[in-house]
Amino acid sequence: MTTIHPARTNGFAVHAPGCGDLVGEHPIRTEAEVRAAVERARVAAAWWSRLSYAERGERLDRFRGVLARRAAQLAGVIHDETGKPHSDAMLEIALTLDHLAWAARNAPKVLGRRRAKVGLLMANQAATVEYQPLGVVGVIGPWNYPVFTPLGSIAYALAAGNAVVFKPSELTPGTGAWLVEAFGQVVGEHPVLQLVTGDGSTGAALCGAGVDKIAFTGSTATAKKVMAACAPTLTPLVAECGGKDALLVDADADLDAAADATAWAGMANAGQSCIGTERVYVHERVYESFLAKLVAIAGKARAGSDPEAQLGPITLPAQVGIIRRHIDTAVAAGGRVVLGGSDGIADNVVQPTILVDVPEDAPAVTEETFGPTLTVTKVRDMDEAVALANATGYGLGAAVFGGRGQHLAERLRCGMVALNAVFSYPRIPALPFGGVGDSGFGRIHGPEGLREFAYAQSVTRQRFAAPLALTTFARTPKTDALVAKVMTLLHGRH
Structure with missing residues (x-):
């Protein structure tokens, strides 16, 4: 829980969701302070981008080592600010480490210079493509996964050669401060990763402070405000927004596995996951059996603020x-x-x-709930399940249990699908993460996530004089005739 200091407007306090204890006080950075941070980042970016991939990768590896060695301490900060169980916080950190390693190791292969084919008419040219860093990236992070999610942008932006100004959620500024301090231990030469704490006004200031891109994670409604704040400066945006993810259970599914996975996907982190399952569509032949198994498993999970609780409070x-x-x-x-x-x-x-017999136009089905709730609906077949799953403006993730998973996945309108499992795609660093529609645009993670924070630069080099001089006012009718003949030979038969 966050409260603005009553005696002043330039700071805020953070209280633990479970017990209400004060866990931190942080400043609300002003527009001028945010701009100053971006200016410092611009200088840092010039230095950081001149390092080789290997030099940046070595520093990112050392940062990863700090996170691994001090994971228990960081998990304590996450627990204090979000209320999630300590073990869930440790799991979040563990998944983050894999992404840091992947980004550092794969940036040269994904972004480095590669040759491009030139074609017959341009045979005298050599061509290459490589990806250059944008410069300064602003990251606006969420509170539900305050390490894994923002570092999914920060790590990839850093690996691509950018400096980053990070604005964490006002619910989890202490976690953001911890990450920035830890990075500063291994990269102390320049402020390559900086922190700006505050509320929505601080995020808006970051959007207009001259950064080269914003990476935002949060609700769809807030994403629209971020887009509006970016519009005057034409600042590009990658937006990872909410979801209303569906899980489909076919008649031939392993019901024990499906029920166990559904309970986790819907209830873990108290349901506060953008890719959490909120809607379940089950083939009528196995509906009753599946529902009984799901209720039995979910009924054993208890929410609370005590150390034994498997679900934390609503943050x-x-x-x-x-x-x-x-x-x-x-x-x-x-x-x-x-x-x-x-x-x-x-x-x-x-x-x-768990709710059943809920009409498809009810808010529990159409709106993002972001709590430990599931609607379970009986369907006559998987055609109906796919149609209902797609009947939403959201399009983030989905899961399918059954032998026809690949066929059904191809028909689902969403950015990611897990077959006979849940929450698998964010755990694979090589896979792009993101959605369509109201769930946002752009991608983090994977090769697409690295390229999201770089721009393609094409370079051509003339190796010898062209047999056909095309780009000259001295071009002759004979040359034009030869070009026409070559075009016919190359393309006319099609």
Whole structure:
């Protein structure tokens, strides 16, 4: 929970969601301060970009080592600010380390110079393409995964040769400060990674401070505000927004595995995952059996603020009201609660909830809930399941259980699909991460994630004088006739 200091407007306090203890106080950086940080980053970027891939990779590897050795300490900060269990925070850090290693190791291969074919008419030329760093990247991070998600942009931007100014969520500024301090231990020559804390005004200032790109993760509504703030300066944006992810269970699915995975995908991190499952569509032949297994597994998971709880509290207090509204309106529309429900909400702790018979136009189905809730719907076949899964403006991720997973995945309108598993694609650094529609645009992770923070530079070099001089006012009718003949030979038969 975040509160603005009552006695002044230039700072804010962060309280632990579980117990309410004060865990940190941070400044709200002004527009002038943000611009100064970007100017410092511009100088740092000039130095950082001149280093070789190997030199940058070695520094990123050392940063990775610091994170690995001090993981328990960092997990404690994450737990204090988000309320998530310490073990979940450690898992988040572990996944981050793989991405740091991949970005450092693969940047030369993905971004380095490569030869390009030139064609017959340009046979006297040699051509290459390589990717140059943009310069300074602004990263606006979320609170639900305050290490894994922002570093999915920061690590790739740094590996590509950029400097970064990082604005963490106002709910998790301490985690952001920890990361920047740790990076400064291994890269102390210049402020290659800087921190600016604050609220929405600080994020807006970063968008207009002259950065070369913004990487944003957050809600779709906030993404629209970020786009508006970037528009006056034509600052490009990669946006990873919300989702309403569906999970499909076919008649031949392994129901035990599907139920276990569904419970995790819907309830882990108290349901506060952009790729968390919120809608489940189950073939009618296995619906009752699957539902019984799912309720049994989810019913054993308990939310709370104590160390034994498997689910933490809801980090953003206002989200509790949205979760309650989605449950209550679903029931009012004819849905049934088979686990949890509004009675399972106490302050900011929400117990796992499963709803059935919910109409497809209910907010619990159409809007992002961002809580430990699932709607489970019976379908006559997978054609209906695909149609319902696609009936949303969102398009982030999905999961399919059953033998026809690949066929069904190709029909789903979303950026990522996991077959017979959940949450698998963000754990594979080589895969691009992102969605379509209201879930955003652009990609982080993988080769696409490296190229997201660079621009392609094409270079041609004349090796010898062209047999046909084309780019000259001295071009003759004979040359034009030869060009016409060559074009016919090369392309006319098609």
